Amino acid sequence: MSVSKKTTSRVALAKLLRDYGMLIVLLVLCLLFSVLTISEQHPTGAAAAKQTVAEITKTTDRSAGVLIVGRDDDEDGQFSKELKSELASLAYTNVRVVAGDPPLIRTMLEGLVDSASQYGLIVTTESFAPIVRTIISELPQLSQIRVATPPSYRWPTFLLADNIRNVANQITVIAIIAIGMTMVIITAGIDLSVGSLVALSAVMVAWLVGQFGGETASTWAMILAGLGAMLLCGATGAFSGLMITRFRIPPFIATLAMMQVAAGVAYIISQGKPIYHIPDSFIWLGRGVEPLLKIPYAVILMIALYVAAHILMSRTTTGRYIYAVGGNAEAARLSGIRVSWVLFFVYTLCGVLAGLGGIVMASQLKSGAPTYGLTYELYVIAAVVVGGTSLSGGEGRIFGTLIGAFIIAVIQNGMNLTNVESYTQKVVLGLVILGAVLLDRLKQRGFRFRGA
Amino acid sequence: MRPNRTDGEEKMTATYSGIAPLLAMKGIRKAFPGVVAVSSASFELLPGEIHALVGENGAGKSTLIKILMGVHRADAGEIILFGSEVAFTSPLAARRAGIAAIYQEFTLVPTLSVAANLFLGRERTRRGLIDARQEYQQAVELFKRLGVVIDPEALVHDLNVAQQQLVEIARALATDARVLVMDEPTAALTPNEVEKLFVLLHELAGRKIGIIFISHRLDEVFKLADRVTVMRDGQTIATTKASELNRNQLIELMVGRPLESEFPKMPAQCGEVCLEVRNLSGGRVKDVSFQVKRGEVLGMAGLMGAGRTEVARLIFGADPKESGEIRVDGKGTDIESPRDAIANGICLLTEDRKSQGLVLKATAKDNFALPNLESWSRVGFIDERQESRRFAKHVGDLNIRIAGPDQLAEELSGGNQQKLLVARWLETNSQVIVFDEPTRGIDVGAKYEMYLLINDLAARGKAIIVISSELPELLGISDRIMVMREGRIAGEISDVRAATQTDIMALAT
Numbered sequence: 001m002s003v004s005k006k007t008t009s010r011v012a013l014a015k016l017l018r019d020y021g022m023l024i025v026l027l028v029l030c031l032l033f034s035v036l037t038i039s040e041q042h043p044t045g046a047a048a049a050k051q052t053v054a055e056i057t058k059t060t061d062r063s064a065g066v067l068i069v070g071r072d073d074d075e076d077g078q079f080s081k082e083l084k085s086e087l088a089s090l091a092y093t094n095v096r097v098v099a100g101d102p103p104l105i106r107t108m109l110e111g112l113v114d115s116a117s118q119y120g121l122i123v124t125t126e127s128f129a130p131i132v133r134t135i136i137s138e139l140p141q142l143s144q145i146r147v148a149t150p151p152s153y154r155w156p157t158f159l160l161a162d163n164i165r166n167v168a169n170q171i172t173v174i175a176i177i178a179i180g181m182t183m184v185i186i187t188a189g190i191d192l193s194v195g196s197l198v199a200l201s202a203v204m205v206a207w208l209v210g211q212f213g214g215e216t217a218s219t220w221a222m223i224l225a226g227l228g229a230m231l232l233c234g235a236t237g238a239f240s241g242l243m244i245t246r247f248r249i250p251p252f253i254a255t256l257a258m259m260q261v262a263a264g265v266a267y268i269i270s271q272g273k274p275i276y277h278i279p280d281s282f283i284w285l286g287r288g289v290e291p292l293l294k295i296p297y298a299v300i301l302m303i304a305l306y307v308a309a310h311i312l313m314s315r316t317t318t319g320r321y322i323y324a325v326g327g328n329a330e331a332a333r334l335s336g337i338r339v340s341w342v343l344f345f346v347y348t349l350c351g352v353l354a355g356l357g358g359i360v361m362a363s364q365l366k367s368g369a370p371t372y373g374l375t376y377e378l379y380v381i382a383a384v385v386v387g388g389t390s391l392s393g394g395e396g397r398i399f400g401t402l403i404g405a406f407i408i409a410v411i412q413n414g415m416n417l418t419n420v421e422s423y424t425q426k427v428v429l430g431l432v433i434l435g436a437v438l439l440d441r442l443k444q445r446g447f448r449f450r451g452a
Numbered sequence: 453m454r455p456n457r458t459d460g461e462e463k464m465t466a467t468y469s470g471i472a473p474l475l476a477m478k479g480i481r482k483a484f485p486g487v488v489a490v491s492s493a494s495f496e497l498l499p500g501e502i503h504a505l506v507g508e509n510g511a512g513k514s515t516l517i518k519i520l521m522g523v524h525r526a527d528a529g530e531i532i533l534f535g536s537e538v539a540f541t542s543p544l545a546a547r548r549a550g551i552a553a554i555y556q557e558f559t560l561v562p563t564l565s566v567a568a569n570l571f572l573g574r575e576r577t578r579r580g581l582i583d584a585r586q587e588y589q590q591a592v593e594l595f596k597r598l599g600v601v602i603d604p605e606a607l608v609h610d611l612n613v614a615q616q617q618l619v620e621i622a623r624a625l626a627t628d629a630r631v632l633v634m635d636e637p638t639a640a641l642t643p644n645e646v647e648k649l650f651v652l653l654h655e656l657a658g659r660k661i662g663i664i665f666i667s668h669r670l671d672e673v674f675k676l677a678d679r680v681t682v683m684r685d686g687q688t689i690a691t692t693k694a695s696e697l698n699r700n701q702l703i704e705l706m707v708g709r710p711l712e713s714e715f716p717k718m719p720a721q722c723g724e725v726c727l728e729v730r731n732l733s734g735g736r737v738k739d740v741s742f743q744v745k746r747g748e749v750l751g752m753a754g755l756m757g758a759g760r761t762e763v764a765r766l767i768f769g770a771d772p773k774e775s776g777e778i779r780v781d782g783k784g785t786d787i788e789s790p791r792d793a794i795a796n797g798i799c800l801l802t803e804d805r806k807s808q809g810l811v812l813k814a815t816a817k818d819n820f821a822l823p824n825l826e827s828w829s830r831v832g833f834i835d836e837r838q839e840s841r842r843f844a845k846h847v848g849d850l851n852i853r854i855a856g857p858d859q860l861a862e863e864l865s866g867g868n869q870q871k872l873l874v875a876r877w878l879e880t881n882s883q884v885i886v887f888d889e890p891t892r893g894i895d896v897g898a899k900y901e902m903y904l905l906i907n908d909l910a911a912r913g914k915a916i917i918v919i920s921s922e923l924p925e926l927l928g929i930s931d932r933i934m935v936m937r938e939g940r941i942a943g944e945i946s947d948v949r950a951a952t953q954t955d956i957m958a959l960a961t
Contacts, residue, residue, distance in 0.1 A: 316832040316834060317829050317832050318832060320822070320825055323818075324811050327812070328812065331808055332811065333770075334802060334808055334809070335790070335823040336791040336880075337791070394811065
């Protein structure tokens with residue numbers, strides 16, 4: 001009985017790993033980088049103001065004057081403004097804000113020497129505090145005034161909202177393209193042209209916006225330009241699909257050729273130079289964030305596309321046909337499925353999504369250049385493979401790919417945060433991809449390590 | 453070496469023939485996670501003996517052979533080869549020790565020449581380079597000895613299946629093996645080629661080579677084997693002389709229960725003409741015309757390469773036809789793809805279920821659903837409730853044995869795979885059902901069920917075509933037999949009951 005029990009638990013473990021293996025890897029990575037990046041965090045802006053108020057009320061009389069010192073920039077401005085209004089509502093009457101560069105601050109503080117006794121506290125930001133302290137140490141009249149900074153706390157840099165937003169932003173382009181690539185790979189194909197299509201799309205959208213008036217282009221003109229770029233990339237994908245289905249050219253070769261063609265066309269359109277004449281509002285898609293949770297619009301777009309793709313693959317006839325064609329094209333054909341149509345569809349869709357990826361990238365960088373998307377096809381394929389889709393076709397999951405893309409982005413981000421050299425990063429990333437494929441092979445063989 | 457062994461089994465072996473066996477396997481046991489494949493098996497092979505190993509699928513034949521060949525390692529038991537105990541760790545080691553095996557799946561490299569395949573892994577060399585001339589000459593000699601006409605310089609993928617099988621056999625013999633294991637060697641051969649192979653095997657046996665012969669075709673077992681060992685449920689049930697058994701006794705040993713009749717044929721209740729083919733040509737097929745009525749089972753006989761499968765594929769739209777007309781229920785059709793054929797109520801159950809019938813990595817339900825999805829979906833979204841309901845209904849109707857709708861197609865037995873495919877075509881409302889080698893690779897019990905199913909389909913008024921190379925089967929289940937030769941219809945046997953295998957062969961050759 002112990003044998004069958006052991007077998008059952010082994011089967012259960014194998015199933016768990018098959019279904020959620022990569023998710024577990026992702027969580028472990030997040031945990032690892034969280035632990036490695038724990039450090040003192042200093043809040044800034046309005047958030048810093050709120051936490052400082054509590055500190056001030058505990059230590060300082062309402063009658064004492066409070067001096068708020070900061071740079072003359074957005075972040076410190078918010079800090080000062082928020083803090084002043086909070087203190088005012090708590091009946092601190094003598095609150096004064098001083099903002100400017102260190103030399104200006106010095107002059108202003110020197111001007112306060114005569115009325116020094118009025119003030120009991122100087123509040124400043126963490127980055128400015130050393131300067132303030134230096135100035136005060138040189139002015140003995142002010143030496144009895146305490147200097148307070150917003151309270152710091154220990155928290156992983158990796159888990160800061162800014163950093164997470166940063167990771168999500170970094171992968172949107174790759175993750176969007178990887179949707180199409182997952183479908184292509186499930187049909188047992190490959191699309192090498194997506195990196196070049198990113199460049200073609202970015203250049204095309206920038207060029208079209210230029211044609212529609214450049215910096216003065218209207219919103220509609222920009223939408224039209226985006227649709228134009230996606231149409232062009234979709235047509236390129238469709239052409240690859242046609243070559244593959246009609247003339248039986250292997251997908252590797254057909255898309256390798258289109259990769260060259262698309263890259264060349266991108267250089268021709270842009271004449272080899274980045275195109276910059278774009279309205280400021282163009283960055284809405286790439287850099288804009290929704291006001292409530294500050295989630296970037298590009299990330300919302302990405303998630304929406306993943307949900308739609310998941311429904312397509314699991315709930316529609318088209319999705320089932322994609323799996324069937326990849327699993328056994330001949331059996332699918334003899335079941336009455338239009339195999340050519342299915343292949344044509346996935347390559348076209350992959351082209352359109354690569355085009356969309358290019359638009360997001362152009363929006364993030366507010367320009368279109370033919371150098372964008374270089375070697376992206378490799379990152380995209382890596383994300384798909386790490387996500388558990390089999391290169392031999394017929395198997396794979398859309399959300400697996402999203403996890404795969406996150407794994408790659410988290411590793412890169414984590415290595416940046418832990419100061420791993422960029423050359424070393426490449427080595428690590430290569431090994432991670434190899435490890436993912438190895439894991440896939442092993443799980444298919446039921447974790448037997450001997451060669452079959 | 454264990455010269456002092458005196459256990460009873462060995463004594464019995466010695467008294468059977470008085471000669472030392474080439475090979476003796478005793479008390480073999482092998483368990484895989486979740487299943488005991490072989491629980492207790494003993495097997496013995498004498499020099500010059502052709503020993504058939506029979507049993508239903510899953511009885512443990514393949515596992516036993518794989519243990520012998522060093523693919524698996526036995527949990528218990530011993531293997532004595534040429535008098536000394538062995539335990540091979542790889543097929544290569546077994547081959548070096550003098551055991552050659554020919555499997556159902558061919559192990560040739562299609563893009564290499566015949567000669568290169570024959571000497572693969574043990575190339576003839578001169579000064580470090582391959583000596584192609586020597587290889588060519590040795591190949592010619594080998595083929596001459598075997599009485600086979602194959603050009604050693606031809607590429608393997610240009611050969612037909614039978615020729616590839618012969619190359620496979622030649623390769624096994626080229627290694628001077630003293631034990632030859634053949635797993636279903638005749639599955640792809642025509643009766644003529646089978647005859648030749650049997651002559652060859654008898655000749656090899658005459659040279660004191662021991663042959664283990666695994667086959668589902670029992671008539672071959674009786675024709676060829678000296679002794680038969682029957683396996684059932686992982687055990688060797690009996691070993692007897694082939695001449696001391698009759699066919700029914702052997703089947704009863706295999707399935708473990710008495711069998712009433714091998715072919716449960718019901719007389720046809722023929723209705724209107726359902727399928728009419730007029731002057732069909734395309735590829736190898738030339739000017740083929742015939743009709744099938746509702747409720748009728750039309751058998752299609754012929755040698756390999758006579759064009760039977762090609763006719764089926766033309767009717768189904770799987771290959772492009774050059775000319776001809778296909779009418780269903782009196783109406784003309786314009787079939788250019790399987791999709792068109794399905795829409796016209798025609799379906800094909802291909803001879804190779806694994807490469808042409810099923811998506812092996814997909815679930816049973818998905819395979820069932822594949823051609824039917826569009827009828828269950830609205831604007832592309834699948835009605836999964838209806839899908840599950842229809843699947844459950846067919847599983848019940850056809851008595852398909854599966855663990856659940858999500859079991860992978862590759863995990864099903866051959867018989868259940870075949871039933872699953874029948875279910876999917878019933879769901880598409882097929883009226884003309886073409887079976888290409890419906891019982892290939894499925895075991896005796898499942899074959900019987902397949903015949904019952906074909907009867908049942910005929911009784912439901914479907915028009916049925918069965919292509920088969922097993923003549924007893926064709927004679928047992930058809931109402932009428934059409935014989936093909938070289939792409940044309942060579943003749944028809946309308947009184948099947950009075951016909952014999954010889955009658956069919958006379959038309960086919």
